[in-house]
Structure formats: structure tokens, C-alpha cells
Amino acid sequence: MQVPLYQAKAEFFRMLGHPVRIRVLELLQDGPMPVRDLLAAIGTEPSSLSQQLAVLRRSGIVTSTREGSTVVYALAGGDVADLMKAARRILTEMLAGRNELLAELREPGDLRR
Template sequence: MDANLQQFKAEFFKALAHPMRIRILEVLAEGEQNVNELQTILGSEGSAVSQQLAVLRAKNLVNSVKDGTTVVYSLRDPLLKDLLAVARQIFNNHLIESISLLKDIQKQ
């Protein structure tokens, strides 16, 4: 069981290992979007966005629902929003530590 859980976690974090995929998840944490909306928000080409969405779909991180000719994406699990918030807090903690170190160095 532990090996299966560790493998799941490794695959899960691999899916998060791209800045555009993280940004897509952050945008979807705020609400459903279609590809065109994501392209506009991300300022990126459609092929790049579609490629990253395919990875997120393959790893079951996002849902896709066809609405006519449009595909609408959403987070599959709302806890992803919490995970992204925790990652931001960890980043902020590292940033605070770095700033503190720089201030100490400047005092010397």
C-alpha cells in the first residue's frame, strides 16, 4: 500500500512540474474556463495550453466537459486550490528567510 501511495504522489507531483500547468490550475481554482479563455489569461498560444491541459487531463487533475463546440475545464478536486495556497505559503517563507539573510549580510 505504501509503495502505491508513494508512486501516486510521485506521478502527481510530476504532473505539477511545469510552470504553465501550475498557472492553469491556479486559474481554474478561480472557476471554470475554456481553452480560449485560458489562452487569453495566460497570454500563450493555443497549442501550448492544449498540450499542458492534455497532461493535466491524463493525470486526472482537471475535468473537461464539452459544451457545443467548446470544451470547459475545471479542477477535478477542489483540494488542489488548498495545495496551491500551501505552496505559495512555503515560497513566501523561503523568501522571508532569504531577505532576512541578506539583511544580516548587509549589517556586517
């Protein structure tokens, strides 16, 4: 039985739905990073980071290579970086709209607005 495209998309976004995974993807936009650097930048427990990296690796969003005793992670493709940039643009637009509403609410004057 084939999964409908909308369901596959929902599962994809659910997979991204963890703050550590998002942070890893943001950090990897600048290029491959060893686990120790990811760990230092994110500040989470090693076991938690390992678990989240495994989810990203299984999904095919990141790749890992071993360089001696160091494991280095990288984005599997440029589309993921584009997705992170698009998310930033969307959030910026959403928050800008909220700031405009907040400014309007703070304006003195007609309280019936």
C-alpha cells in the same frame, strides 16, 4: 506489482512540474474557464496549452466539458486548490527567510559574519 506510495507521490509532483500546468491550476481556482480565456491569461501557444491541459485531464486533476463549440475546464476537486494555496504559503515562508538573510548580509558592521 504495486507502486510504493512515495513513488506515486513523486510521479504526482513530476506531473505538476510544468509552469503552464501550474498557471492553469492557479487560474482554475477561481472557477471553470473556457480554453480561450486560459489561452489569453497564460499567453502561450494554443498547441502548448492543449498539450498541458491533456496531461492535467489524463491525471484527473482537471475536468473538461463542452458547451457548444467551447471547451470549459475546471478543477476536479477542492483539494487541488488547497494544494496550490499550501504551495503559496510554503514559498512565502521560504522567501521570507531569504529576505531576512539578505537584510542581514546588507547590514554594515562585522564582515566576519
